[in-house]
Amino acid sequence: MALPDSILIVGGGVFGLSTALSLSERHPTKQITLLEASPTIPNPHGSSVDTSRIIRADYANPAYAALAASAIRKWRATEWGQDGRYTENGLVLVYSDGNRDAEKYTRDSYENVRRLEGDEKVVYLPNKAAVEKSVPRYIAGMNVAGGYLNRGSGWGDAEAGVRYARQMLEEKGRNVTIKHGEVERLIFADGNGERRITGVSLKSSKGTPTIITVDLVILATGAWTPNLIDLRGIAQATGQVLAYIKITDEEQEQLADMPTILSFATGMFIIPPRNNELKIARHAYGYWNPKTVTLPQRKGRETMVVSVPENGVPIPPEGENACRQALREMLPAFANRPFTRTRVCWYTDTPRGDFLISYHPEYSNLFLATGGSGHGYKFFPILGDKIVDALEGKLDPELRQLWQWPEAQHSLTPVVTKDGSRSGAMGLNLMDELAKSRVESPKL
Ligand SMILES: Cc1cc2nc3c(=O)[nH]c(=O)nc-3n(C[C@H](O)[C@H](O)[C@H](O)COP(=O)(O)OP(=O)(O)OC[C@H]3O[C@@H](n4cnc5c(N)ncnc54)[C@H](O)[C@@H]3O)c2cc1C
Known part of the structure; x- marks a missing residue:
């Protein structure tokens, strides 16, 4: 499929930057603009930016396992993984007694990754004693029934990775212009039986909005995408908790080479610290944060309720307790x-x-590159190529089937991700959970 001359990528995280890098390499004559709402790339509030992200081929689905293995080859052997951007420290996945889904995910993932990495690197840990022997420091009080260790997994410095991608784009992307500005809305046009996007309108403090006219719009706007296009039942922002503690030089040295641990019993994970900062986080169903917004595709004042990201809020007491526990x-x-x-x-x-x-099923020149679902970072070095394959209509059938626009009708209920890896309670509302802290704090 031939691509048009002018292409706008909205969003400067993993999905947008990797698309821009690959498009500029494969289509050096196109005019490509990458637009980011934050004044900086890396955007400190973006999902792609943090102290660390797990880089693993440990997936129950063999398609993701194989794709992640090809990304890991790049993290290991190319500039992507240099200067501390990739560290191979190993990963321990554990499940608890009676958690059948987690046990199945762990076993399937073990089989996939063992085929990819081999028996030397991947060791099954059939009971608590075996896990304890493998990672004695971590599991003192944990409810663990078994798991496995994959020495071939690692972690990435996610802020450094984003900075590196931007630098590569500035150095090599001669046909790419990076701009800063926030898309307020897409400009929809119906005519001659075809629905299209003619461009985007940017938020402006001066009253007159700036319009960018373009042939093709790629939304790589992460958790903010449901504000720009109706994605009810298809994709949704869910908030996940992160907490950081300062540690001493001695503690840093002791923990630096530990494997990452992820417990499917609770969703909690710990990645080894760097620069005397230890992070603890939860891979869960997450919080949803419903707000009423204008329905983007309709003229007039029709509204919809979507979950939108909220930056700069503390974690609710429920999340803090989970980190402490x-x-x-x-x-x-x-x-x-x-x-x-x-x-x-x-x-x-x-x-x-x-x-x-x-591509959007109704708007022929609108393309979406999003839906990271808490596991997109590791694919950074190869994701752009897959996105450009999809733009050109050449994506491998297996991936196309996984990533295509869903055929099912929109459900108006919140999205609950059932990929077998999530833990925690379902349906937590961020503002309700935060309000609990405000009510409870005077009693302390
Ligand atoms: C807590 C947490 C832990 C994770 N752990 C892992 C992990 O261990 N391993 C792993 O592989 N993955 C992990 N992930 C997932 C991974 O980080 C994401 O899938 C990936 O970074 C998403 O990239 P993105 O480009 O979609 O989003 P983002 O990085 O959020 O980028 C979207 C960008 O679009 C911009 N934008 C939004 N709206 C507009 C607009 N209207 N106009 C202009 N710009 C706009 C935003 O400012 C933002 O910078 C984790 C994610 C989180 C949140």
Whole structure:
């Protein structure tokens, strides 16, 4: 499929930057603009930016396992993984007694990754004693029935990765212009039996909005995408908790080479610290944050309720308790250490945890590259090529099937990601949970 001359990519995270890098390499004569709402790339509030992200081929779905393995080859052997952007420290996945879904995910993932990495690197841990022997420091108080260790997994410095991609784009993307500005709305046009986007209108403080006219719009706007196009039942912002503690030089040295641990019992995970900062986080169903917004595709004042990211809020007490409890179980020495900062970070969740990389079914020149569902970072070095394959209509059938626009009708209920890897309670409302802290704090 031939691509038009002018292409606008909205969003400067993993999905947008990787698309821009690949498009500029494969289509050096096109006029490409990358537009980011934040004044900086890396955007400190973007999902792609953090101290660390797990880089693993440990997936129950063999298609993601194989894709992640090809990304890991790039993290290991190319500039992508240099200068501390990739560290191969191993990953331990554990499940608890009676959690059948988690046990199945772990076993399927083990089989997939063992085929990819081999028996030397991937070791099944059939019971608590075996897990304890493998990672004695971590599991003192944990409810663990078994799991496995994959020495071939690692983690990435996610802020450094985004900075590196932007630098590469500035150096090599001669046909790419990076601009800063926030798209307020897409400009829809119906005519000659075809629905199209003619451009985007940017938010302006001066009253007159700036319009960018363009042939093709690629929305790589992560958890903010449902504000721009109706994605009810297809993709949704869900908030996930992160907490950080300061550790001493000695503690940093002790923990630096530990494998990452992810407990499917609770969704809690700990990635080894860097620069004397230890992060604890939860991979869960997450919080939803419903707001009423104008329905983008309709003229007039029709509205819809969608979950939107909220930046700069503390984590609710429910999330803080989960982090404390996990520290008590995994690293009890740190259980009472104060959190120096916390963050609610936003996944763009889809019902099965699959990305959404597809043309819009109604607007022929609107393409979506989003739906990261809490696992997109690791694919950074190869994702752009897959997105451009999809733009050109050449994506491998297996991935096309996973990432295409869903055929099912929109459901107006919140998206709950059922990919077998999530934990925690379903249906938590961020503002309700935060309000609990306001009511409860005077009693303390
Ligand atoms: C807490 C957490 C932990 C995670 N852990 C892992 C992990 O361990 N391993 C892994 O592989 N993945 C992980 N992920 C997932 C991964 O980080 C994401 O899938 C990926 O970074 C998403 O990239 P993105 O480009 O879609 O989103 P973003 O990085 O959020 O980028 C979207 C950009 O679009 C911009 N934007 C939005 N709206 C507009 C607008 N209207 N106009 C202009 N610009 C706009 C935003 O400012 C933003 O910078 C995690 C994610 C989170 C939140």
